[in-house]
Amino acid sequence: MTAVGIDAVEIWTGNLKLDLPGTFAPEKGEDPEKYTKGLGLNASSFPDSYEDIVTMGANAAHRLMERKGLEPDDIGRIDVATESAFDNSKPVSTYVAGCLEQVYEGDFHHANKGERKFACIAGTQSLDDAYNWIRAGRNRGRSALVIATDTALYARGDDGEATQGAGAVAMLISEDPNLVELSAEQGYGSADETDFLKPNQQFPSVDGKRSVQVYLARMREALEDFESVAGEVHEEDFVYAPFHTPFPGMVRKAALLAFRHVTRDTEVEDELADEIGRQPRPEAFDSDDDYRDALREYMDLLKDTDRYAEWYDTTIDPTLTISREVGNWYTGSVHVARASALKHALENDRDLAGTKLLVGSYGSGAQAEIHAETIREGWAEEIDALNVDAQLAERYEMEWADYEEIHDAHNHEMDVDIEEFTTPSEEFVFDGWGRMGERKYRYVD
Ligand code: HMG
Numbered sequence: 001m002t003a004v005g006i007d008a009v010e011i012w013t014g015n016l017k018l019d020l021p022g023t024f025a026p027e028k029g030e031d032p033e034k035y036t037k038g039l040g041l042n043a044s045s046f047p048d049s050y051e052d053i054v055t056m057g058a059n060a061a062h063r064l065m066e067r068k069g070l071e072p073d074d075i076g077r078i079d080v081a082t083e084s085a086f087d088n089s090k091p092v093s094t095y096v097a098g099c100l101e102q103v104y105e106g107d108f109h110h111a112n113k114g115e116r117k118f119a120c121i122a123g124t125q126s127l128d129d130a131y132n133w134i135r136a137g138r139n140r141g142r143s144a145l146v147i148a149t150d151t152a153l154y155a156r157g158d159d160g161e162a163t164q165g166a167g168a169v170a171m172l173i174s175e176d177p178n179l180v181e182l183s184a185e186q187g188y189g190s191a192d193e194t195d196f197l198k199p200n201q202q203f204p205s206v207d208g209k210r211s212v213q214v215y216l217a218r219m220r221e222a223l224e225d226f227e228s229v230a231g232e233v234h235e236e237d238f239v240y241a242p243f244h245t246p247f248p249g250m251v252r253k254a255a256l257l258a259f260r261h262v263t264r265d266t267e268v269e270d271e272l273a274d275e276i277g278r279q280p281r282p283e284a285f286d287s288d289d290d291y292r293d294a295l296r297e298y299m300d301l302l303k304d305t306d307r308y309a310e311w312y313d314t315t316i317d318p319t320l321t322i323s324r325e326v327g328n329w330y331t332g333s334v335h336v337a338r339a340s341a342l343k344h345a346l347e348n349d350r351d352l353a354g355t356k357l358l359v360g361s362y363g364s365g366a367q368a369e370i371h372a373e374t375i376r377e378g379w380a381e382e383i384d385a386l387n388v389d390a391q392l393a394e395r396y397e398m399e400w401a402d403y404e405e406i407h408d409a410h411n412h413e414m415d416v417d418i419e420e421f422t423t424p425s426e427e428f429v430f431d432g433w434g435r436m437g438e439r440k441y442r443y444v445d
Helices: 020-028 032-039 053-068 092-103 122-135 159-163 208-230 248-263 267-276 288-303 306-326 330-347 379-384 388-393 400-409
Strands: 004-013 016-019 043-046 075-081 112-116 143-152 165-175 180-190 356-363 367-375 427-433 439-444
Touching: 004 053, 004 122, 004 330, 004 367, 004 379, 004 388, 016 020, 016 400, 020 032, 020 159, 020 400, 032 159, 032 248, 043 306, 053 075, 053 092, 053 143, 053 165, 053 427, 053 439, 075 092, 075 122, 092 112, 092 143, 092 439, 112 122, 122 143, 122 165, 122 180, 122 330, 122 356, 122 367, 143 330, 165 330, 180 208, 208 248, 208 356, 208 367, 248 267, 248 288, 248 306, 267 288, 267 306, 306 330, 306 388, 330 356, 330 379
Parallel strands: 043 165, 075 112, 075 143
Antiparallel strands: 004 165, 004 180, 016 043, 143 165, 180 367, 356 367, 427 439
8 A cells, every 4th residue: 555644844933933942931931941841832923913824824735846846736635723813714725725826827726725733633634634635545645635724822811821932843754754654553532621712713622721631631542543553652653742732741741641651561660660550451540549549659750760760851842842942832742842853863874764653643632643643754854854953943033022023913803903023935925904804925035
């Protein structure tokens, strides 16, 4: 069976930066280490006044098409995953195609376009849709463009404010891909939850502490469901485990649970038994509460073992490098984590072809998906083409007053017109409103 998966990826960050320990923490009267050590974040990316989900998505897609030498005829499908959409009818993918048609001779009239919504997991669902479309033989040799784009802004003063971010990831899904092959096996954990939602409002209503627990519960279910179809997962099966990263501290919690799960009944559990005892089993306890207390105690000890620390440093920490500098990109976040891990491998001369990733996606509301990806021969060349370091370094660093202004400018309920902080170059920009309330865009050379 021909492999189907991600052929190429591009990342586009918002052009502004907010330093969390240096600028945000003092204004909030908080210890900077709450952000750097607790949440695990150094900075957030923000959109400048001329940027939004369309410009960031179109810019990522344009860079990807240019680098791969693609024309509109090569693309049979454009799916945008976002939870920051501004129209309940016209999908963001039509705007993105409109932007791209300004710079290509051909058009995308033949391409099936859509928009996917399920909080942050929609990016992965769009990948699945593209995979299924190709596997069903409906693609006529063409590739799919999947774009995950969000301005992940919270209301001022919300606990989530520190985890904001803005950026887009564009991915080309093809037969015989260069980067990773997607597995046919998937595991799901899905339940009707009210942890994070936006009932016809721009900024989310969030039950932050509960959202952390829901994330962990759905991920555990998804892992068990994945094992029911793909067989037991063990730590040595995967080189990296990119997870949805609302902030790195969240992944730190998920990683500990995952490590316990994948080492149960293995030599690693035996190895650790002298130091911290064996993992508690529910049948050995009189009540659920006693079992949970014992589990908590075991996890506290596990966290401090060299064995766990070593696994975390090699398998998880490299997935968080970019996220630490940009914050939560919602739908793009897990795809940033994948790129971050592969970039780390390239910088450390690791030979990854044929090895596997365990990818954990999550969206509030809530659903988790676990699947495996096999790294392809062409991965290093694809990752080497990313210019994310330069993009991050070139962001304009905001003062506190700049941040307050730009947050207001992007607030749909406010009518604030501000000067741009950066000068756009070779990118699509927002260019005002049309007669039916549509957004207009133009390309700046
Ligand atoms: P908070 O209450 O302000 O922070 O917000 P906190 O007091 O819980 O502190 C955070 C961590 O920093 C804690 O670590 C503290 O101990 C530590 P933990 O105990 O949890 O390991 N800390 C320090 N560490 C070192 N030095 C210090 C210090 N002070 C504190 N001085 C909260 C945290 C997550 C609630 C908030 O950021 C929030 O509401 N975020 C938005 C919701 C969210 O991101 N949830 C994550 C799971 S849901 C999800 O991922 C889906 C999502 O992406 C949306 C979607 O799917 O569409 C959000």
